[in-house]
Amino acid sequence: MKITHEEVKHIAKLAKLSLSEEEVEKYAKDLGGIAEFVEKLNEVDVTGVNPTAHAVDKYNVFRADELKDSYNREAILKNAPSKEAGCISVPKVVE
Amino acid sequence: MREDYEVIIGLEVHAELATKTKIYCSCSTEFGSDPNTHCCPICTGMPGVLPVLNEKVVEYAVKMGLATNCKIARFSKQDRKNYFYPDLPKAYQTSQYDLPLCYEGHVDFKVNGEPKTVGITRIHIEEDAGKLIHDPYTGDTLVDLNRCGVPLIEIVSEPDIRSKDEAIEYMQTLKSILEYLEICDCKMQEGSLRCDVNLSVRKKGETKFGTRTETKNLNSFKAIGRAIEFEIDRQIKELENGGTIYQETRRWDDDKGIGYAMRTKEDAHDYRYFPEPDLAPIVLSDDYVNGIEAALPEMPNVRRERYITELGLPEYDATQITNSKKMAEFFDKAVAKCGNAKLVSNWLMSDVSRKLNESEMEIDNIKFTAEDLGDLITLIDKGTISSAIAKKVFEDMFETGDAPAKIVESKGLVQITDESAIRDLVISVINENEQSVQDFINGKDKAVGFIVGQTMKASKGKANPGIVNKLIMEELNKRKNG
Ligand SMILES: [Zn+2]
Numbered sequence: 001m002k003i004t005h006e007e008v009k010h011i012a013k014l015a016k017l018s019l020s021e022e023e024v025e026k027y028a029k030d031l032g033g034i035a036e037f038v039e040k041l042n043e044v045d046v047t048g049v050n051p052t053a054h055a056v057d058k059y060n061v062f063r064a065d066e067l068k069d070s071y072n073r074e075a076i077l078k079n080a081p082s083k084e085a086g087c088i089s090v091p092k093v094v095e
Numbered sequence: 096m097r098e099d100y101e102v103i104i105g106l107e108v109h110a111e112l113a114t115k116t117k118i119y120c121s122c123s124t125e126f127g128s129d130p131n132t133h134c135c136p137i138c139t140g141m142p143g144v145l146p147v148l149n150e151k152v153v154e155y156a157v158k159m160g161l162a163t164n165c166k167i168a169r170f171s172k173q174d175r176k177n178y179f180y181p182d183l184p185k186a187y188q189t190s191q192y193d194l195p196l197c198y199e200g201h202v203d204f205k206v207n208g209e210p211k212t213v214g215i216t217r218i219h220i221e222e223d224a225g226k227l228i229h230d231p232y233t234g235d236t237l238v239d240l241n242r243c244g245v246p247l248i249e250i251v252s253e254p255d256i257r258s259k260d261e262a263i264e265y266m267q268t269l270k271s272i273l274e275y276l277e278i279c280d281c282k283m284q285e286g287s288l289r290c291d292v293n294l295s296v297r298k299k300g301e302t303k304f305g306t307r308t309e310t311k312n313l314n315s316f317k318a319i320g321r322a323i324e325f326e327i328d329r330q331i332k333e334l335e336n337g338g339t340i341y342q343e344t345r346r347w348d349d350d351k352g353i354g355y356a357m358r359t360k361e362d363a364h365d366y367r368y369f370p371e372p373d374l375a376p377i378v379l380s381d382d383y384v385n386g387i388e389a390a391l392p393e394m395p396n397v398r399r400e401r402y403i404t405e406l407g408l409p410e411y412d413a414t415q416i417t418n419s420k421k422m423a424e425f426f427d428k429a430v431a432k433c434g435n436a437k438l439v440s441n442w443l444m445s446d447v448s449r450k451l452n453e454s455e456m457e458i459d460n461i462k463f464t465a466e467d468l469g470d471l472i473t474l475i476d477k478g479t480i481s482s483a484i485a486k487k488v489f490e491d492m493f494e495t496g497d498a499p500a501k502i503v504e505s506k507g508l509v510q511i512t513d514e515s516a517i518r519d520l521v522i523s524v525i526n527e528n529e530q531s532v533q534d535f536i537n538g539k540d541k542a543v544g545f546i547v548g549q550t551m552k553a554s555k556g557k558a559n560p561g562i563v564n565k566l567i568m569e570e571l572n573k574r575k576n577g
Pocket residue numbers: 070117120121122133134135136137138139244
């Protein structure tokens with residue numbers, strides 16, 4: 001299956017990645033190869049098989065609505081490269 | 096709005112569910128805590144964690160579905176909605192895509208006396224995102240993840256709404272139902288109930304929908320109304336000037352009273368939904384659904400009908416009182432105490448509502464109890480105090496929370512019904528106002544009003560007005576005929 005340069009650029013944008021033209025070329029080929037491999041599944045006859053979203057035959061995994069301790073804030077913020085006033089600090093988000 | 100246009104509106108309403116814990120972890124959902132103190136590896140999106148669905152979220156969503164006449168899916172699943180934003184640490188929101196828990200429902204309500212039905216396309220469960228705070232010192236954005244993972248239901252309507260008033264009534268109806276079910280605290284100012292407005296306009300007679308815009312995150316009835324008016328005006332002006340409406344996401348600035356397009360690119364809305372592999376499908380039995388249905392409380396519209404048919408309240412009053420479960424409960428308690436439903440309704444609709452509005456309070460913050468209001472009405476019914484005095488007692492109750500009997504006693508407000516005492520007052524007032532007496536004798540009936548006023552004043556408002564009137568007429572006629 002062919003993946004176009006436009007499609008690679010679109011996916012890269014959604015993933016917030018910037019790619020050089022050479023990389024676009026390379027990923028178009030790689031992703032095309034992966035898609036082609038997955039297309040092999042189309043060869044399987046699935047007549048009479050219901051579509052499923054999960055491979056494991058398990059359902060209704062619930063927990064009770066019971067409060068447990070959260071982590072302390074220091075631990076939660078430990079990996080944040082920048083923090084301020086008990087929050088993770090990120091570059092200004094403009095809408 | 097111009098007569099030759101029609102507006103098409105659909106609402107997406109988000110309601111935070113009143114569970115104790117988040118949707119996929121056991122962190123608290125409490126509002127207003129210190130930032131990032133209700134967080135754990137699951138709700139902050141650390142790699143390798145395993146979310147587990149809170150059973151109450153399913154129960155509450157099914158309750159809302161049943162209360163809005165939806166079908167309940169016997170098989171449902173959760174999906175990942177992918178997008179990048181700093182309030183969403185996993186870079187996807189767990190939501191439901193093609194198999195929502197509830198679908199194909201409707202709600203019925205009245206708009207300016209006319210019946211209206213709005214279809215519900217679907218109700219699905221999902222998680223809320225964190226909160227972004229602008230830091231004025233550094234210019235950066237601060238991220239608080241306490242709200243991340245708070246359970247939401249999203250209620251999506253059909254594009255059945257045709258006016259601002261219908262949109263507001265629809266929202267009010269959903270809010271009442273959520274309150275009656277006790278599944279959402281509905282504090283709109285805290286964002287626990289909010290909505291997105293999808294809106295387009297078209298020339299009347301046109302069968303195709305126009306291009307719609309989506310105004311996000313409106314969190315008061317006033318904002319919903321104003322944002323709709325603004326967007327209708329904007330779209331019509333744009334079309335009349337030969338312009339184009341773009342399908343875009345917009346924000347509403349309630350302080351400035353303007354809406355504006357967000358600067359996000361259209362292709363950012365390619366959410367690439369796919370099934371959430373970490374969460375098992377939800378399979379509901381008939382027993383489970385029937386059990387929830389059997390335990391549903393009385394709904395606002397049923398209570399309203401009961402107030403109209405059993406208690407004889409006017410439809411408007413019954414609607415206003417039953418819109419809020421707390422107001423309806425207050426009403427019931429007051430009526431249980433005094434047995435006079437009409438008078439309780441009148442007090443709630445007039446003095447109580449006015450004072451609540453003036454002080455921007457909710458009924459559950461009021462200082463006196465429903466029983467106190469019942470007692471006040473009993474004092475009027477028994478003739479212990481006049482209606483005029485009752486209003487003064489009520490002002491006192493509102494300020495101090497004191498029981499009405501205590502206020503009446505300590506301020507000496509008991510109504511005077513003793514005829515001889517009132518007659519003494521009347522005679523002295525008549526004697527002091529010879530001019531009015533002459534006016535009356537000369538046929539000017541207006542003079543009576545003046546004497547009544549003076550007598551009430553002399554009794555400090557405590558004389559029984561009926562007796563005052565009767566005795567004044569007796570005394571004046573004596574003078575006229577004597
Ligand atoms: Zn958590």
